[in-house]
Amino acid sequence: MSDVVLDVQNLRVEFPTRKGILTAVDDISLQIRQGEILGMVGESGAGKSMTGMSILGLLEPPGRIAAGTIHLSGDRIDDLDDTAMQSIRGRRIGAIFQDPLTSLNPLFRVGDQLVETIRLHTDLDKSAARERAKDLMREVGIPAVEERIDNYPHQFSGGMRQRIVIALALCAEPELIVADEPTTALDVSIQAQITALLKRLCRERGTAVMLVTHDMGVIAETADRVAVMYAGRLAEVGTVDDVVRRPKHPYTSGLMGSIPSLRKDVAELQMIPGSMPRLNAIPPGCAFNPRCGHAGPRCHRDIPRIDSTHTGAACWLGTKGEVA
Amino acid sequence: MNIRPNAILEVDALERRFDVSAPWLNRLIERKPRRTLRAVDGVDFAIQRGQTLALVGESGCGKSTIAKLVTGLHPPSGGNIRFHGDRDRLQMIFQDPFASLNPRWRVGRIIAEPLRTLRPDTPTEQVSARVDELLRTVGLAPADGLKFPHEFSGGQRQRISIARALAGEPEFLVCDEPTSALDVSVQAQVLNLMKKLQKDMGLTYLFISHDLSVVRHMADVIAVMYLGRIVEIQPTADLFANPLHPYTQLLLETIPDLEAPKRDRSPMGGEVPSPVSPPSGCSFHPRCPLAFDRCKVERPQRRPEVHDRRVACFAAEQGKTDVQ
Known part of the structure; x- marks a missing residue:
């Protein structure tokens, strides 16, 4: 399995608070291969961004990785210190965040920001780095690059800014890109342009992508596999086709049933009663048991896990007769 | 426009301009002219009693401005709004359930506020009985009236907003992106509740959203907006079966579809131009694959002889409707 770029094993992220320890990410294992896009989906607070942040080494204290390992192309990265992690971020792992305005420095021209990042991660000289910056801007589809390279971030539209952020993430040809809600702040027509761009670039370069989003439609059209998170745990992992259709x-x-359809007429949307538990009130057993129509005694007792194949559902229902 | 028999709201040639000029001193020194943003630029529609009309469009198309004009939060700059009902029985539900509830008031007081304002003579016991009833109507418990907004999740807060809107016994509700801040499973609960309330109480909704799948589920009639104008207005089933305007077609082509993911599509090019300096003629012409010379100079109108006033497009007038 030499083409596994990201290998996360039994990751656990905790936040110690005065009232006790909150577990934001609970025993998560997943892999992403070269050129593969893994979608991480879940509702707000499910721990999907927290997983992305721990891979980037950007957990806000007091948050900490309490257990588990993260390997990037065979190198362990979860136990590195800040300096070592800094040299991996940007060079080997690129990051794209939701709001392109906060990812760019408003006081510097976009060209200078690109040149700075390129020179930090490669040994190109200033003029070569500027040429490289122009190539990158062309690659992400920015028109009139010669003039635009000396513009400031506020002179770009939201979609164009997100293209610059993607160019920044690609500067050092990273092995992995963590994209956290990259299209959420954008309108649908721009959203489609950005996901198409992301997909094309990853296919061409063989970059592995972790695409964190709450939008199942974006996942269905972009990702190869999808991991569904609920209350800090993985609920289901599989190919997009399996998870969406079966x-x-x-x-x-x-x-799936609660998303209004574009094709079928339904009088009433399917509802999941209640809401996701807060991190300080996760019930024993399966975290979903209070909202689940199938829950049996075992679901209130034991936490279900996805088996070692890392595919399937974390649910006792599949195991015949064991819900009761 | 002739008065339709059962219309509760009629809007004619509605306009709203905002002055977005630089400050007076800057204009004087830098010799900059005044600049006007035409947020709503000649909009007509009517809503039948007991129905839902949805306004859809991308950010900046003027849909929220229309909500504010209809509720009287902004005065119109031109045209008129005729409401054939009791103005006191018009209420609004806002997008952000975190910003629209006073954090220092108990929920019971928040819900009672419209009652106290509109019918100040109501005895206290009657007010609290009504608050309990409203809490039950939206699926909360009467005891929740004693809590503060921060004790509730996003979906529950939106239920509180709905209860507050219902307190004044409205016949007409303006809903500005009521579920955009919610997770999908919670969104389904709120949408189902809104549909149920509409059926039980005969409410009329002006429903504003950027999400076409939500709109398809909720609306009887859909108006698609682009840069301050309605480019197409049709009954929901017709709009999805036979979209007439190229923008609508591209929008439908662009939105992610769970049931039939378009994984290798080519997204719509370009971006929404600035409403401060919109393109000449039809404002969609720079992005339109069907545009011809006339579209650049003349602004298309919705006319009775062209698809019964359903579309404003010269290409559609000539029978060209397929952008593919």
Whole structure:
């Protein structure tokens, strides 16, 4: 399995608070291969961004990785210090965040920001780095590069800014890109342009992508595989086709049923009663049991896990007769 | 426009301009002219009693401005709004359930506020009985009236907003992106509740959203907006079966579709131009694959002889409707 770029094993992220320890990410294992886009989907607070942040080494204290390992192309990265992690971020792992305005420095021209990043990660000289910056801007589809390279971030539209952020993430040809809600702040027509761009670039370069989003439609059109998170745990992992069309976990199927359809008329949308538990009130057993129509005694007792194949649903329902 | 028999709201040639000029001193020194943003630029529509009309469009198209004009939060700059009902029975639900509830008031007081304002003579016992009833109507418990907004999740807060809107016994509700801040499973709960309330109480909705799948589920009639104008208005089923305007077609082509993901599509090019300096003629012409010379100079209108006033497009007038 030499083409596994990201290998996360039993990751656990905790936030110690005065009232006790909150577990934001609970025993997550996943892999992303070269050229593969893994979608991380879940509702707000499910821990999907937290997983992305721990891979980037950007957990805000007091948050900490309490257990588990993260390997990037075979190198362990979860136990590195800040300086070592800094040299990996940008060079080997690129990051794209939701709001392109806060990812760019408003006081510097976009060209200078690109040149700075390129020179930090490569040994190109200033003029060569500027040429490289122009190539990158052309690659992400910015028109009139010769003039635009000396513009400030506020002179670009939201979609164009997000293209610059993608160019920044690609500067050092990273092995992995963590994209956290990259299209959420954008309008649908621009959103489609950005996901198409992301997909094309990854296919051409063989970059592995972790695409964090709450939008199932974006996942369906962009990702190869999808991991569904609920209350800090993985609920289901599988190919997009399996998870969207044949969801195994009651949460995933409820989620699919609650999205209004573009084709079918339904009098009433399927609902999942209640809401996701807060981190300080996760019930024993399966975290979904209070909202689940199939829950049996075992679901209130034991936490279900996805087996070692890392595919399937974390649900006792699949295991015959064991819900009762 | 002739008065339709059962219209509760009629809007004619509605306009709203905002002065976005630089400050007076800057204009004087830098010799900059005054600049006007035409947020709403000649909009007509009517809503039948008991129905839902949805306004859809990308950010900056003027849909929220229309909501504010209809509720009287902004005065119109031109045209007129005729409401054939009791103005006191018009209420609004806002997008952000975190910003629209006073954090220092208990929920019971928040819900009672419209009652106290509109019917100040109501005895206290009657007010609290009504608050309990409203809490039950939206799926909360009467005891929740004693809590503060921060004790509730996003979906519950939006239920509180709905209860507050219902307190004044409205016949007409303006809903500005009521579920955009919510997770999908919670969105389904709120949408189902809104549909149920409409059926039980005969409410009329002006429903504003950027999400076409939500709109398809909720609306009887859909108006598609682009840069301050309605480019197309049709009953929901017709709009999805036979979109007439190239923008609508491209929008439908662009939105991610869970049931039939368009994984290798080519997204619509270009971006929404600035409403401060919109393109000449039809404002969509720079992005339109069907545009010809006339579109650059003349602004298309919705006319009775062209698809029964359903579309404003010269290409559609000539029978050209397929952008593919």
